Amino acid sequence: MTSSAHTPSDSPPPIELTLLIPCFNEQCVLAQFHARLMAIVEQLKITTEVLYINDGSQDETAAIIDQYSLDGRTRSLHLNRNFGKEAAMRAGINEARGRAVIILDCDLQDPPELIPLMVQEWHKGFEIVNMQRRSRHCDPWLKRTTARLYYAVMDQLIDDFDVPREVSDFRLIGPNALAAIRAMDDNAGVLKILVSWLGYPTTEVNYDRKPRQAGTSKWSSRSLLNLGADSILAFSTRPLRMYSYLSGISFLLGSLWIAGVATFGELTPQHLLLQAILLLCLGTAVVGEYVGRVLMVVSPRPKSLCKREQP
Incomplete structure (x- = not known):
């Protein structure tokens, strides 16, 4: 057979x-x-x-x-x-x-x-x-x-x-x-x-x-x-990080300027509105940083790849 x-x-x-x-x-x-x-x-x-x-x-x-x-x-x-x-x-x-x-x-x-x-x-x-x-x-x-x-x-x-x-x-x-x-x-x-x-x-x-x-x-x-x-x-989350830095610097400089106006001049509603806008930008930047972190965590790419394994 x-x-x-x-x-x-x-x-x-x-x-x-x-x-x-x-x-x-x-x-x-x-x-x-x-x-x-x-x-x-x-x-x-x-x-x-x-x-x-x-x-x-x-x-x-x-x-x-x-x-x-x-x-x-x-x-x-x-x-x-x-x-x-x-x-x-x-x-x-x-x-x-x-x-x-x-x-x-x-x-x-x-x-x-x-x-x-x-x-x-x-x-x-x-x-x-x-x-x-x-x-x-x-x-x-x-x-x-x-x-x-x-x-x-x-x-x-x-x-x-x-x-x-x-x-x-x-x-x-x-x-x-x-x-x-x-x-x-x-x-x-x-x-x-x-x-x-x-x-x-x-x-x-x-x-x-x-x-x-x-x-x-x-x-x-x-x-x-x-x-x-x-x-x-x-x-890359660098664009988000750059926006965060810019927002933080703008908030700091704006706060110093408004503090100077309040100390040596007359504080107007426009100044308060500017401070509110700067605070909003800073808050958006903080939220964006966490969104960027979430993006990295849920990424389908592994944290590392092995070149070879030991026998």
Whole structure:
């Protein structure tokens, strides 16, 4: 009687790398992107899967990536609606089967040909491989200016860790960092800042950002402002602390001035109104400090992460 049980050698090899591609209305560029991407996959010496995340596209993107999924090396995941790139990336990270993931856009501004170099850096021992833009002359002046402003503000408001400049979501995330991100709630913060917060061995690889091959950017001015606000509010209470200091100093100076007026001049209702406003500002600052403390306590990020455990 012949046994039908599979031996361990019959099982497929584990997937080492997932290439995670968020998509939103990218039908114009997908064919060119997929051809270049699969040419790179053929060259890689590790088992690799391609995971497309359809972020509620309204064009033919869903049908195109479903067609690509007929290839056993490619899968597609469809979100119910457009939740935004952050949500799409987190959904892809939770769905990825690879030990490591590389996140890249399909507009070809982030060349797929750089993937082997990223894998090489990972195998050198780096848990995070950030692709750092050496130049971005292809971007409009306003976008370049707001990007510089964003990184300058983050440098001033975040003290606990460094946020590398000119680094987008084009990066490799290794197994340990991937496990740490998955262990946290989806509201743990903006992914590009969260990856820096983790503190795992990181390297930056410089590259020249390319012009978009087709379609238009899905980032509006409003969404960029929201991204900046989320980056700050999730990782820093310094704006609140600065307001508290300003309120305290204003209250102290105002109180001294009003005391001087009451001693050497005539105290009017306007002076009392000013003192009441200053007292209100100080009270708001105190309440804000406690709100900030609550934010840190309920944050889904742990207080620390272990680099390794002793055997």
